[in-house]
Amino acid sequence: MLFEPLHAKKLPPGIDSKEEVYFEWWLTELYALGYVKKFSRAIKYVLLNKVDIPCLKLKPTKKEPNRLLPSTKNILKSWTYTPDYNIIWEKKALNLFFKDIDTPTDVSISTYFYARNTVNGYLSVVDVKPIQFRAGVTSTSVKFPHIQKLMMSVYDIYINKSCPTGKGSLYQKTFTPQRYLLQDVAPKKRKISQWPVYSAGNFIKENSKQSYDPTTIN
DSSP, X not given: OOOOOOBTTBOOTTOOOHHHXXXXXHHHHHHHHTSEEEEEEOOOEEEEOOEEEEEEEEOOOXXXXXXXXXXXXXXXXOEEEOOSEEEEEOGGGBTTTEEETTSOOOTTOOOSEEEEEETTEEEEEEEEOOHXXXXXXXXXXXXXXXXXXXHHHHHOOOEEEEOOSSTTSHHHHSOOOGGGXXXXXXXXXXXXXXXXXXXXXXXXXHHGGGSOOTTTOO
16 A cells, blocks of 8 residues: 555545545545445535525616615625535445435444435435534534535435444444554554554454345345
8 A cells, every 4th residue: 555644734636634634545446446436526505505695786877966776785695515525425335335216125234324325326415513512612613513404305315424433433333544543644553542542344244144135135
């Protein structure tokens, strides 16, 4: 594996945070193993349209110094939201890394993501958050539940929240990618004490019994 240092002030193009890099390390490993078909950056959505109200605006002329003409005034700006990633899964990841949000599933089966079966395959839309988000100490931790509800109400899209590292994180509940085992800026072993480290291979082997069964899925 070619080591590429990760600097917080020199993130790859299109990446907004180190957490997104950590998430891409996880996705890239699953892509190499054949569980992710492809992943890409998500598009922008309009949650609420702007609100303009009618008004009269002064447009004076020499003959009519007090002339008023119909116009509009903006009282509420539009509210837009851009998730971080779209993931298209391979079918064998079903009930292993994601559940079909529209299909009844055994409640004993636990997965980290939900996905919807689309014309392009099983799609998960993901918002990557830092571990501080889980503690509820950021403004986005307050806004995010409202955004989730609006996305479901307006677009019928479920937004998966993902915190790659820390207690209760993606890495803890699934596996820790090989690249994360090394430090960000130097090819030295990283000390990881907040969660037990499992490889992708170990996670898949231990949880494959609940995954996709081609004899029961069309």
